[in-house]
Amino acid sequence: MDQARSTIFKIINGEPHSYTRFNLTQNMEGDNSQVEMKLASAVDEEGGENGVGDHLNHSTSRQPYVAQKLGRSPKNLCFLAAATLLIFIIGYLIGYLVHRKKDLSPISPDFDPVEKTFPIIHETGAATPMNWDRVKNLLANKISPSKLESVFREFSSSSHQAGSTGDEVLRTMVVDKFTEYGMKTWTDDHYVKVQIAPAAGSNRIVFKGQTSLPKGFLSYSANGTVTSTVVYAHYGRQNDLMSLAKKLNMSGKVVLVRAGLITFAEKVYNAAKMNASGVLIYADPSDLSMEENTELYGHVHMGSGDPYTPGFPSFNHSQFPPVQSSGLPKILAQTITPGMATKIMRQLGGQSAPAEWGCFNKLGDESDDITLVVNNVLTEKKINNIFGVIQGLVDADRYVVIGAQRDAWGPGFAASTVGTGILLELARSISEMVEYDGFKPRRSIVFASWSAGEYGSVGTTEWLEAHLTTLNMKAFTFINLDSVVSGYGRFKVAASPLLHSLIESTLKEVNSPNKGRTLFSEFGQDNWENNVLEPLKMDNAAYPFLAFSGIPSISFRFMPRNKEYPFFGTMLDTPERLSMATSGQLNQLAVLAAKFAGHMALKLVHDHLLQMDLLKYNDIIRSHVYQINVKVRNIKRMQPQLFSKALTVQWLISAAGAYSRAMEKLSRDIEHSDTDNIEKCRLLNDRIMAVERNFLSPYVSPRDSPYRHILLGSDSYTLAAVSQHLDHLQTNHPDADADLFRYQFGLATWTIQGCANALAGHIWSLGNEI
Template sequence: KEQSKCKISSIIESSLCPFNGEPHSYTRFSLTQNMEGDNSQVEMKLSSDMDEEVGGNGMEEHLIHSSNGKPYVAQRFGCTPKNLCFMAAATLFIFTIGCLIGYLAHSKRDLAPGSSVSMLPSEETDTIKTGAAPHMDWDDVIKLLAKKFSATKFESVFSEFASNSHRAGSPGDEALGNKVLKKFEEYDMNTWTEEYFVKVQDPPASGYNRFIFNGTEGYPNGFLSYSATGRVTGAVVFAYYGQENDFTLLRGKNINLSGRVVLVRAGKISFAEKVANAAKMNASAVLIYPDPTDYSIGDNTPLFGHVHLGSGDPYTPGFPSFNHTQFPPVQSSGLPTILAQTITTGMANSILRKLGGQSAPREWKSYYNNLGNEKDVITVEVNNVLTEKRINNVFGVIKGFVDADQYVVIGAQRDAWGPGFATSTVGTSVLVELARSISDMVKNDGFKPRRSIVFASWSAGEYGSVGATEWMEGYLSSLKMKAISYINLDGVVAGDNRFKVAASPLLHSLIESTLKEVNFTQFSQVTRGNWESDVLEPLKLDNAAYPFLAFSGIPSISFRFAPSNADYQYSGTLLDTRETLKRVTGQQIPQLAETAAKFAGHIALRLVHDHLLRMDVTKYDKIIRTQVAQINGKVKNVKRLRPELLPKALTVQWLISASGSYSRACRTLQTDIQNIDYDDIAMCRLINDRIMMVERNFLSPYVSPKDSPFRHILLGSGPHTLTALFNHLEALRTNNPEADVDLFRNQFALVTWTIQGCANSLAGDIWSLDNEI
């Protein structure tokens, strides 16, 4: 009889805890161990919220095992036949209900996928819930977000964060950082700051920078940080915007550029690229001025900027500028070796009107027509001073409820050369308002993001994204595994005629859907059919989002409201004020800031809300195929015109095969998404990990981040890129003395295997890899 009772008790216990004692999500177990023996006690409650007492005796229902391991549930509940029958019936009833629920859930999942599957999770998945965190419908999320912003609110925020003096490392910069930190704390966010000691170059405090031309001296107030210092003398040559094709044109006119002082317009490309291009031509110095055809800022407005062909502190390339680090003296390969200085429009005109030499090309002509000759001698003197500054980055985080260790980063530059209202004040204000709004959604409206959001206020952005890059260098190994995306808020409001977006191709489909959700009716180029050609633009070297993408391999996005047919003319000047931006935007700053906040908020929330990341890996497939086809055509051309250069055994087939492997990996991912169970948190995580690794795997593992920081083979810069491969083939075709067949073959092999490696990672398991190569 006792054996029968124990068998029945064991059956009941097994029914309540069927998987080797592992609890379901609706049970709570408390395990305690008797330290004087092996007796154990297991407490079970059918609801995690249930604290009721049973029978008024203050004892909870539980199962207790005796010292020999046999349960005596009958002793606790009473072993009458009536009780045993009741418990058996209850167990059978629970089991039956569980089977029915499981069957219905399985049937629903079988019917969910459609016959046509996108690389992105479908809209139907928005309503699927998980046991880990309540899943709010996406339509409810964006309605909540829209209610949080108002144009009138932005007016007061602008006033709070506006400052006439907040250059990096200054008391004004630190005061603004403390204001941002205080706001994050008010929103109940987890906050922290990080301190760096960086080397930057400032104009001489007691001396001056100057030039001497035809006996006339000029003393510009603007400057270019990280210029080489010293004094040079050479003949002036006008080189338009200082782009590579501009110098090629001059060389085609048999103009010797060696030792010359190059005078170029601001615009088109960054200051750093202009100086680097001039250095390749063996020029001795570069003078940069704002031409009246591009800038309406007057004759005497100084320009400020930097000429580091890279980002971050150039004296700690590849590693962070923490105070406790002890590294040998080193500097970035992107530091210029020639002098660089900005001059005003009036100073440039006084030089241009006196130049002789050949006539400028027709498309170059504006007010003055000559390029300069050997008699137009000028002396340039740069005495900038290298100083160390302490800067602080400020952070706040909203933690996710499922994959808290994965996060979207939203950042804005806090410093500026002068008032910097469009450059930094508007972006900082949008950052703070986004933090307030999303925090409020989590705290008061029941929104529970699956992943985390990190809000970052950067310092030393004007010196080349120094604060942001130092942070990336300090946590590169962690960021490449955890950071989902970077959203840049610098300069988001700079006009009211056009809306432009620069981003990783992985985000293009998400951008398209966001443009449909946010009201852009006042911008016709957004609502027209071909949005990509009208809205998208390349991500430039001097954009703060560029190092996140090309250095760290984090899918990034930067966007802005811009003036018609031009860029914002007042960046890098002391005229970047609230009054100037009001005039440029037609008094629409608060309304445009509200729309910018909604656009950034939609992008961020979509990435932290969905089960699967909304990133379209097929976009890169098209880019790779296009560039591989161009290289294939160029190889055939070189073999036809100069067959002695490339060996007959060299074939593009390997590169084509690698491209095909990436295409097949995309289809493999498509199949896995089609078959996924969205309630399976672990499987969703695995799919997302594969998507996140795409951008990282396009960083060439064969070059040093110190020597070639922008290692992305498709969007970066350097000899490791597909663009460099194509250009090297052109150099071979034209018998350029810098061309090197062996170097080309090495580049060719490494690029091929970088693409193949990305395809292998995207394909998933090791047994799913494509072994054609």
Template sequence: MDQARSTISKIFNGEPHSYTRFNLTQNMEGDNSQVEMNLSSNMEEEVGGNGVGDHLNHNSTRKPYAAQKLGRKPKNLCFMAAATFLIFIIGYLIGYLVHRKKDFAPTCETSVDSYIEPFDQETGPAPLMDWDDVKNLLAKKLSAAKFEPVLREFSSVNHRAGSPGDDFLANKVMKKFKEYAMNSWSDEHFIKVQDPPATGYNRFSFKNGRDERPQGFLSYSPNGTVTGTVLYAFYGQESDFGLLRNKGVNLTDRVVLVRVGRISCAEKVANAAKMGASAVLMYPDPAYYSIGDSTALFGHVHMGSGDPYTPGFPSFNHTQFPPVQSSGLPKILAQTITAGMANTILNKLGGQIEPESWGGRYQLGDQSDVITVEVNNVLIEKKINNVFGVIKGSVDADRYVVIGAQRDAWGAGFAASTVGTSILMELARSISDMVKNDGFKPRRSIVFASWSAGEYGSVGATEWLEGYLSSLSMKAFSYINLDRVVTGQKEFKVAASPLMYRLIESTLNEEYPFFGTLLDTKENLNSAVGNQVAQLAEIATRFAGHIVLRLVHDHLLRMDFMKYNNIIRSHVSQINSKINTVKKMQPQLLPKVLTMQWLMSASGSYSRASRKLMEDIKNSDLDDVEMCRIYNDRIMTVERNFLSPYVSPRDSPFRHILLGSGPHTLKALSNHLDALRTNHPEADGDLFHNQFALATWTVQGCANSLAGDIWSLDNQI
């Protein structure tokens, strides 16, 4: 009987040839499901005595009970035994299949047998809910009316990072995650940030006039005092400084006056420093920012993210790293001023007229336009808390998408943080409810994150990433940011990795003028969006929710790894053209052995690997869990492998060779060739050759990883 039962068990529940969504779990010892084990136990009780197998034990010294009672001959007893066996097998199969049907039902009622293991122990694919049903479920959970109380609950006048107001909101988030029956935890960091002077002030004085004391500031500016002449430089972009240099304007030791916008404050300061400037003043141009003449601006100028005093490693309290500073910290003073203060300066400047492409209104400044700038910011240590909740996946629980929102702000920060935090909480509530009450089973996990110290440069998020980099780089496949998602009523702004372009159909842009000011209030956001904050938040939540749910619903990650083919080819074509130009015009500046062959080959390897993976996916059984996991892992490595392994995150915070910044990027190679072509004093042919080789191997390494198995690699390189 044991052998028969084992054979039948193998037929119905043995090791499958390929995984499908209908397989029951098998434990590590090789036993079959708990359903079968419990049925066996019940049958033994019904037969009674010494167990089911005793009457078939030919070594037993006792006669079977039926033979003793009826005095049957051995031949008849054999027939009776055979008949009993056949009846038992039929009953067993019927019972087995009935229980199997119960287990496969789309909705699971509480079992009569309370000891049967729950269905969430399966290893096969989760029962796949139709995508339209998933979208409809989410839509039913969300409404503008539900957003109004959430927006009120997470509104706060004062919740700067590390403040009691920030901690109060963190506790609210944690309480909500627990209410939604999510696994939740917090993550504590001790960070160094710059705040405005607690006593004293930052100031500037133009042409020996009265001291101006702006309320706003730029965190991470060096402290000190400089005196120089004002130079108006439009938006402070590299192209803007290039125009000034071409006009013969002296840039050395100038105090540069620039508009806010187009590029980050940190980039403006870095560009000015490269030109030899001594300080930067930034202001909001009233033509683009209708925030009034006296509104203060707040921001930071760290050319990187995270705590700049723990670059590349986490700011946990127990870390014992020696004092170090990020290479992204600026070397020159930086300060914000109001539009009114800037207008006073601009109207008194002398010198050349600005280029026509800038507007042709202002003069650039001359040697008589002297200004003194003083910065006295205070470097302090703060304790911050990130708060997390997770909805675990039913198939690949150890693969997860992270969706997060900044919780802190300079002031009220209604658009900067309140709306995003409210959307985060509504998504957590809605998706948790879908899992608990509607039968939705995400294949992968969703991590909801509430970050602190976002205003100082994504400090909370970056420190968490640095703290768990080895785990996150292998298991987290996407991050969705909810900060500043509602800024207007006509358009929706989305930015993403090229891998996400197909998932996000279009990107539109509308500027909200109150970011980085104390005017970022509920009233001003309502005014900007026609009193439809709740309605737009609901739309944004549904949009973000669709992205998250799609990433955890489908068998394969919806990431377009083919998108990088054209991007790489475009860079390679540009570099090839410029190398040929330099070899013709300045052949002595490049090593003779330098050739484009290897970079072109690496580009081709990536193209072939991505096309081959796409073909393999099209020809695969998507019900094969293991195969899907292998494919998804290969897709997940794309972005990670475009991070140059040859530069330190301490020295180059943005290591992506296609989207990052620094000498390791393909864009930097192209710019270096421009410098070689013009015989710029900082150009170096040998340095270019080294950077060229490292970038080539970064592309090739990404292609090798995408190809998968070592025997599938392109052996031409």
């Protein structure tokens, strides 16, 4: 056609005497463009006396060049019309012959007729997703005991403490695996301060002339020397210490407690509140079956992350003035072996332990002097978090994170190797599903290998602190794989209430080791929530995701029927001992754990809308509000001088009601939504993701109070703390303060109302009920 146009121009005007100007105007109705062509004649070029073309002089007397040359007589016009028609026919024939010649030419081997004939269609994710049953079956067929056993064997290591050479070797291996699976991979580096064990003999205990030199230690203990009386305090729980305080004065004492039930950090924190000067922790043979010379390792930071950069990431300590977490203890803490503890307890005098402790130990008296020396070494280590991502096709910037701790005090087979192996097998399996089997995830999956988990989820928390403003807007779930298999007999899950429905459906779809039964029928009969669910604790890597970043999180584990796995935090956490603890079913249980985690992750990236139990928090809020209301009414009746008449729980009740209505509206919007409308699904998913994040109190600093979640956090602004403060007011507890309570009460009320407002809709649609 270009040749035809050229022929027409030459016949009518001869060779053009000037340029041809093309004016391209965007076609707003489509992707094509219109072309407006203007020809400037020789007369235009000559222009006026100033050399400017007449087309710029706005002269109306000038006729078009062709009309001037040919005139306007009927004869000439007829001739012109006939000539134009003839030229058009000739041009059409020329164009037809040219294109036919191209069509008949030999086809090049590289020629793709589909690609040349039709426009390339880019995947938008709008197509119907793969059938869910097929997705489940694909995952089930990818994961096998033999493949997991191979990965466990490859990643087993006798020494891989955070920041060590062994940790670095595993880091490189994880990067290579992620790269092999075709994932985009990156590294997140941090320089963190940790305490390591001192030279042999530096930490010691002297009791009645006998010196013991433990090799185990507790990172983040205070350093120094204490000489005092030792007393026995059972597990070191708050009620244990309150019972002990009724029998003797604990101020300045060194407290001997057994491991278990609560974390090492909680034991030391509770003892410090009672003005104790030190804590000794041992593994009691009646709880944990281990040899009498078994050393314990752990940390006592009442928090997570680097305690010397609270609330901000550990990229460079020199950029900030010296600061430390309020969760660092100010008293000494040290672990001792069961043998050392037995020698001490056999010589204790004084009163008998309370009957509810179920033991025959003496509590100790003034003659039971002990000297405790702790000289841990504070050092800076470089740690690496490793990430790989499978990108979604619709909402690639929305992602579920699956993570596992990579480091350990010793072999750490149950603590880290099993979780790392499952993480890598899930990465391989899902990558293959996308690459070869046609699975198209709507959202992305990020796989994370953390370091410094043994020091209190340091790698996890530092990453969250570094990307807080991004993650709580884009990450919608975290699945933790730490310590997922330590035995068989119980299955426990700790999670955000928003994930309870997803947990229940997954339990019903994943088969148990007993043929013909699901995990739900195996562990969740009668009342699955009571049988399976447990609180999410601060020492769990999922906790900072939930309470610090407002991201719904889950952690789960297969564990022994009666007792805890005894070898966490020891040098005895080996493949052989874990195999014994699982009765030889380690690989089969690892497959179940991989299917459980993978099933939830795939469900979250497969469905159009995120599967969240939106109404679950209504029940939790109402329960807290009811308890607070009852306690306030009792105090106003029994101790009216504490509160003025102006204080009313109606504020809190109204806020809870507003939240309930907002959640019900969101649920209705989801129920009546069009799942084929990508944009509306994205908007609804963003509202769902905001639910957990809105429970982070906006009235406190993440640096001073990192776990700001008012329902699942751990500070004075939570609803649980408000309720407990009322208990203190009723009993005249030393910490009771009526004015402080009103402040806490007001902040909690407005946080809930803020959640309701954020969920309700546009700012101009909100009421003003409070």
